[in-house]
Amino acid sequence: MVTAEQQGRETRARLMDAATELIAERGWGAVTTRLVAERAGVRAGLVHYHFRSVDDLLIDAALRMMRRLVGDVPADLLGDTATGITALLSLIGGYDESSADTRVFSEMLLAATRHERLRDGLATVLAEFRATIAARLRADESVPDPEATAVVLVAALDGLVLHRLIDPGLRELDLAPPLLRIAGVRVGPGTSGPDPPSTRRRPPWHSPTSPQGWVRGRCTLGHWSARPSGCTARVSDSSSDDGC
Numbered sequence: 001m002v003t004a005e006q007q008g009r010e011t012r013a014r015l016m017d018a019a020t021e022l023i024a025e026r027g028w029g030a031v032t033t034r035l036v037a038e039r040a041g042v043r044a045g046l047v048h049y050h051f052r053s054v055d056d057l058l059i060d061a062a063l064r065m066m067r068r069l070v071g072d073v074p075a076d077l078l079g080d081t082a083t084g085i086t087a088l089l090s091l092i093g094g095y096d097e098s099s100a101d102t103r104v105f106s107e108m109l110l111a112a113t114r115h116e117r118l119r120d121g122l123a124t125v126l127a128e129f130r131a132t133i134a135a136r137l138r139a140d141e142s143v144p145d146p147e148a149t150a151v152v153l154v155a156a157l158d159g160l161v162l163h164r165l166i167d168p169g170l171r172e173l174d175l176a177p178p179l180l181r182i183a184g185v186r187v188g189p190g191t192s193g194p195d196p197p198s199t200r201r202r203p204p205w206h207s208p209t210s211p212q213g214w215v216r217g218r219c220t221l222g223h224w225s226a227r228p229s230g231c232t233a234r235v236s237d238s239s240s241d242d243g244c
Contacts, residue, residue, distance in 0.1 A: 012050050014040045016061035023058060024100035028107040031058060055115060062108040063121040069101060070129045084136055085179050088157060102161055109162075130154050137183065149183055156182065 002010075018039035022031045033054055037044040051057040112119040130150040137146035156179060164170050 008050070011040075011042060011046060014042065015047060015050060015057060016064055019057050019061040020065055020104055021100065023062065023107050024103040028058060028111045058111070059115060059118045059121070062104060062111070062118065063125065065101065065104055066108070066122060066125045070125055085153070085176060085183060102165060105158075106162055106165060126154065143183060152182055153179060 015036060018036050019031060022035055022039060026035075031054060033044050033047045036054070036057065037047050047054070047057065051060065108118065108122065112122050130147075133153055134146040134150035137143040137149055143149050160170070160175065
């Protein structure tokens with residue numbers, strides 16, 4: 001037998017499902033009590049019984065969706081940093097102009113500038129996601145500032161989702177290598193970025209006094225590598241042992 005509490009939770013879930021669908025279809029500002037009730041198949045009075053206002057319903061629905069999206073990223077997906085960034089790109093590959101989640105996300109960002117509770121809730125969800133990324137970067141011990149790097153990476157991923165709404169052609173670009181460079185991670189086996197051909201000019205050395213503290217060169221294994229500036233291993237284009 002279904003209890004009143006269980007029935008109430010189910011009704012709230014149906015209302016939030018309906019609200020999420022309508023945000024994607026019509027936009028945040030066009031969602032009304034009547035539309036939500038019709039979509040959920042309930043009386044209009046139930047909307048305000050469970051939520052103080054339509055905006056409160058939309059906020060709860062949008063934050064629930066964001067928590068689900070972040071929660072859908074399994075901890076073991078991240079693996080090592082290089083594999084993890086490539087995997088995250090694959091994961092968001094389905095977020096384009098045809099994705100309801102993408103449209104809700106874009107509507108939610110704009111609405112967050114007007115609703116403090118939404119802004120605070122979204123900030124919390126994103127902070128938790130950044131903390132997960134930062135923990136992975138810190139575990140690799142290859143990034144001088146994991147927290148700041150995580151901020152840039154997550155912002156880049158969010159921006160990519162939004163830009164694909166405008167220009168679907170961006171899906172054709174291989175974006176893993178530039179994201180890996182942002183993270184200070186080497187590009188090699190296991191990443192989607194191709195290794196530079198041997199005829200390509202070697203990029204300039206990074207200053208040992210730079211904030212990143214990394215130098216770059218072509219190791220004997222044929223992959224571009226990044227290493228701490230204090231490392232004594234020789235980097236060259238020769239076939240001799242360079243400590244790679």
